[in-house]
Amino acid sequence: EVQLLESGGGLVQPGGSLRLSCAASGFTFNLYAMAWVRQAPGKGLEWVSGISGSGDATFYADSVKGRFTISKDNSINTLYLQMNSLRAGDTAVYYCAKDRIAASVPYFFDYWGQGTLVTVSS
Amino acid sequence: EIVLTQSPATLSLSPGERATLSCRASQTVTTFLAWYQQKPGQSPRLLIYDASNRATGIPARFSGSGSGTDFTLTISSLEPEDFALYYCQQRSNWPRTFGQGTKVEIK
Numbered sequence: 556e557v558q559l560l561e562s563g564g565g566l567v568q569p570g571g572s573l574r575l576s577c578a579a580s581g582f583t584f585n586l587y588a589m590a591w592v593r594q595a596p597g598k599g600l601e602w603v604s605g606i607s608g609s610g611d612a613t614f615y616a617d618s619v620k621g622r623f624t625i626s627k628d629n630s631i632n633t634l635y636l637q638m639n640s641l642r643a644g645d646t647a648v649y650y651c652a653k654d655r656i657a658a659s660v661p662y663f664f665d666y667w668g669q670g671t672l673v674t675v676s677s
Numbered sequence: 678e679i680v681l682t683q684s685p686a687t688l689s690l691s692p693g694e695r696a697t698l699s700c701r702a703s704q705t706v707t708t709f710l711a712w713y714q715q716k717p718g719q720s721p722r723l724l725i726y727d728a729s730n731r732a733t734g735i736p737a738r739f740s741g742s743g744s745g746t747d748f749t750l751t752i753s754s755l756e757p758e759d760f761a762l763y764y765c766q767q768r769s770n771w772p773r774t775f776g777q778g779t780k781v782e783i784k
Contacts, residue, residue, distance in 0.1 A: 590773070592721075592775075599764060599775060599776070599777045599778045600713075600721065600764050600766075600775040600778075601775065602766070602772055602773040602774060605773065614771050614772065614773075615772065616772040617678065617772065650720055650721075655732070661768075661773065662709075662726075663711040663723060663726045663727075663766065663768060664721075664723060665723045665732060665733070667720035667721055667722075668720065669720060670720060
């Protein structure tokens with residue numbers, strides 16, 4: 556059974572940093588691209604960042620480019636999102652998501668975690 | 678980036694009725710489009726990928742069509758559990774983008 560468990564969310568001041576983790580199980584982690592998708596309170600879904608199965612290719616939304624870094628540790632089946640220079644507009648539930656097929660880049664997502672809330676406020 | 682515009686914003690229907698949701702792309706995405714369902718307090722669920730292929734375990738009442746810039750998600754006969762938010766997503770270009778969503782509510 557595929558499971559994705561996010562952690563690391565919380566309250567942080569503007570300008571601060573936070574690292575999210577997503578522990579994966581139930582599939583061959585190093586074969587699948589992964590992504591982070593966020594949802595601000597009462598708003599729609601926003602694709603944030605994606606990474607290839609091997610971890611050597613990364614992709615970002617313009618809104619987070621230069622501030623966020625996605626990575627994955629295939630030895631411990633964990634996806635990360637390092638978030639720096641956080642702004643109020645980054646407040647959201649952050650979901651990690653697994654790609655539907657074993658492809659080199661993120662396409663569509665068939666499994667999602669339960670999400671972790673990041674609140675940026677002073 | 679490719680902008681996906683969903684319409685209508687809200688669809689008010691009764692159980693048993695047919696639902697037709699639209700997603701229009703600002704430039705062609707060929708057939709690289711997916712549909713997701715999200716219920717309150719839950720994570721999104723993949724319904725349709727590559728415009729017309731049902732994901733694993735998705736009932737046959739859900740169908741997708743379209744290509745280029747215009748896409749449709751059809752729910753042939755609404756069940757009580759289908760009242761939810763629906764989002765489209767493209768994988769044609771970077772960054773991947775989602776539409777703003779259509780809420781299907783009980784009339």
